[in-house]
Amino acid sequence: MIIKEYTEILESTIAGTYLTLRLNAPKIAASALPGQFVNIRTGDGFDPLLRRPFGVYDRSGDTISVMVLLRGRGTRALAEKNAGDTISVLGPLGNPFPAPHPGKPPLLIAGGVGAAPFLYFARGLSKPKMILGARDRLLLPPLESFMSACELMISTDDGSKGSRGTVIDVLKQFDLSAHTVYACGPKGMFAALSEYFSAQPVSPLAYFSLETYMGCGFGACKGCSVPAPDGGLKLCCTDGPTFLWSEVML
């Protein structure tokens, strides 16, 4: 059941280009599962107009957290909020991550802020391996919580942190057929992963958790469609946001 909840900001932390908000959201927290997202009204006025979608980054008791990359008007408006302020949150939205296939331990692949939904997911798994990539170290999300919940492998395009290269360079050391793969990140990362997966002798069991431009988040506006290989379209919000990698064209 989707709930609109006015939530108090308990903590607002800015680290580099990332904002983390911990929200008192007892109703949403009661049912939010890893892989689902919330749609947040970033201001009180009409500009920005639409809510902004964020994967549930963490959940504890009555609280949920979101991790936000500060990149536009909506996210900057959120950064100006303080602890004690109230924001309107709609959720939980979308479908949770499917469980890892028995005998195929999870392997998480994240690009930048795409790591956000994986912390809550990882907490319910036994310290999964996670490949986390970014263009440079400044675009990597805060690492502490991921380090405690995951076995972290970092790559940056410029080598400023972790190994030099992309997540695919790290991924090459893994036997994909032995894992259930979950990926979340920018479009370019999905495109590169699709190409890599297509070249495998056996199609890997891999899921893409997408971030798209979204109107409502609950299936009414039909604004967040994603092309499918059969020529059809999927709605990111209600069909996803997690899809089998071969179900969507990116």
Next chain:
Amino acid sequence: MKNFTIHTLGFRNPVLTASGTFGMGGEFDGLTDYSKLGGITLKTVTPRPRSGNQPPRILETPCGLLNSIGLENPGMDEVIRIIKSEHPFRAYDTNIVFSIAGETADDFTRMADAVIGAGDIDMLELNLSCPNIHAGGATFDSDCANVRAIVSSVARLDFPFTVKLSPNQDILGNSIAAEDAGAHALTISNTFLGMAFDRKTGEPYFRNKVAGFSGPAVKPMALYNVYRVAQKVKIPIIASGGAASAGDAIEFLLAGASFISIGTMNFVEPDIAETVADGLAEYLREK
């Protein structure tokens, strides 16, 4: 308390939702109390299924929203089948307004007849104005004679209906023609045509180049259209264009509307129509 009626249909209050912004109704289940609304308008249905436009489909602008959805819907036959077998609308304690768009002028009467026959529907909306279809490039309301022909044919069914018009055509001429031809109400209006460009590629942002513009940004223009149509017609006007509060709804009533339809803001605040209805009730009591 005022009486809110279109043709033979009474409404508990003058607040409706706009087609294309309230899905097929079920999307808002649990998010708003339907029994607080005058009615809900379902997403426009076309004779055949439409998968809609390839993305991108929406773009936010200051206080507004551009959309190029392309009338995505499962098609008339499928919707009629669902109505007859599952009766989804019976669960909603409010008037159900069913929006239709034909591919030909004859489609409207044929579709209207089929929907009325399926039951569970309280009113029809003839969407003569959706700007996103390219069939020949023109919309039905680009020609007053078309409007007159379609409306007079549907009027013969003697079932409550409203005619949704575009602000990008001769909305005043079309309003007068629709009233003359027997329309029971007018919905003023559909979205305004708009554009955006991708500065990196130099191309229009949307594949169809133009998109429909809606949201609080269009309210002053919608008010103007409602005002000038209200000077010329006697049938009820359902105002649709950027209303986001009871205060906005009051302005539309002052401009001459009898009903207010909430559109884009449903995406932002799924219970906005209920909030507007509550606020408006207070105003109408004081009147």
